[in-house]
Amino acid sequence: MEPTQALLLANIKRIRKEKGLTQKDVAEGCGMLVPTYSRLERGGSNPSLASIVRIADALGIGVIELFQSSEIKDKSVAQKLSMINELSEYNRNVVTILLDSMIEKDRVEKLQDVKMKSRLSELNAIRKKA
Template sequence: MEATQALLLENIKRIRKEKGLTQKDVAEGSDMLVPTYSRLERGGSNPSLASMVRIAKALGVPVVELLSTSEIKDRNVAQKLEMIGNLSEYNKSVINIMLDSIIEKDRIEKLQEVKKNSRLAELEAIRK
């Protein structure tokens, strides 16, 4: 499967699930038979541009979103990042400190998990 088609199908499925829609909902909203839509979502067929427009409309998103790549999957996070850009310099500094603290906390927790797993493996080796 071509990368663009894989991205398209991944986005269609992700958006459908995020919106709590069934394949039947999207199929009906885009004037398709359910088996046809299901096959499309599984990668069994390539949608035409007209089909992509109808699917986007049924999902309630612009067509471009079906083909967009984004490192940020969580739209709420993206919206919050945009809002942070409009904060005062002081509040941006506070958020920066908070984020650094959370990232450091996560790093420490991961290190502790690695150490714990290593010790458990050592104990298991001794036990055998």
């Protein structure tokens, strides 16, 4: 079994158990027969992309979570920053651009929230005068 498939199947099983779901729960949630789902989870068959999407939906998660290494997911931000420093220069630049974009997005959202609250206050003041 290739490493990506092994990671996918391990994550499906781990997340299912973390959420307290049975194989039957997930199978029903994604429209599979229980034996089919069970065989898939054991690595007896390769899931199609459509099946992966349905399984993620049944687990209540995004597809990307099924492919994330728990070694990385469980690390603190400080540990991840240390790992970023070990990336190639190109990948560090990509991460920098992504971080800058997220920080700017958050700043814009906060600004919009402040403006919206101000406008709502103005509307409330006008209503009270009327």
